[in-house]
Amino acid sequence: MTRTVDPSPSDAARREPAVVVNEIFWSIQGESTFAGEPCVFVRLTGCDLRCRWCDTQYAFFEGERMPLSRLLREVERFGCGLVELTGGEPLLQRNSRLLLQQLCDAGYTVLLETSGAHSIDGVDPRVHRIVDCKCPSSGESARNLSANLDLLGPRDELKFVIGTEADYQWARKRIDAASWAKRVRAIHFSPVFGELSLETLAGWILRDRLPVRLGFQLHKFIWDPNLRGV
């Protein structure tokens, strides 16, 4: 006689696709063209880059495994139509693409914030992909995947976080070289918080008549910039 064994609930839960989550919180979107809008943030654990100025180093290791079904329920509790998947580096996790797809299927406007070091290919086309092109002073510019830039489209945003004038000139060359301004929803030049002033970066952008947006981290002007979960 063949015996079948029903998996216990915990076995079933273990087999369910899951991600490792650092935090889920509800805040005002502080970056991108969606800045100012209420937004649910899902921050995944782990990153393979070490940007010198990273403000989210607490997400490198701390986190809890969460099945996607539970994560979707947690997001739903906020009753908000805008969700951002960030990290850490969300694309490092095997199930992040599935999560993005499920969030889109559930009807959310979905943003993905990614370092640009991992292919954005295969991300659900309904997602707004915000790709951060790492400038030299981050210490991680060797990790930029140039193939990603060719995949950007009209719902996507390209971002340069600028710490020095050399970074600015480097980023400027990159946007001069390609006609990205016409291809993407926005190109952001944002200062490294606390290192370069908005006024200085604004002055350079105006001086050179660059067709970019001055970006900044709105949440750090609303709340204490060292707080987590805002």
Ligand SMILES: C[S@@+](CC[C@H](N)C(=O)[O-])C[C@H]1O[C@@H](n2cnc3c(N)ncnc32)[C@H](O)[C@@H]1O
């Ligand atoms: C913490 S990262 C997580 C997503 C992904 N790893 C990335 O780098 O895009 C989210 C965004 O915060 C930006 N960021 C982190 N630290 C910053 C700082 N000190 N000043 C300005 N932007 C910062 C990053 O450049 C990135 O665009």
Ligand SMILES: Nc1nc2[nH]cc(C(=O)O)c2c(=O)[nH]1
């Ligand atoms: N309020 C708020 N807006 C954000 N936009 C992108 C963020 C991120 O860390 O990826 C972020 C964040 O950490 N907080």
Ligand code: SF4
């Ligand atoms: S890629 Fe993003 S999370 Fe990783 S170190 Fe850089 S800013 Fe931080």
Ligand SMILES: [Mg+2]
């Ligand atoms: Mg942040």
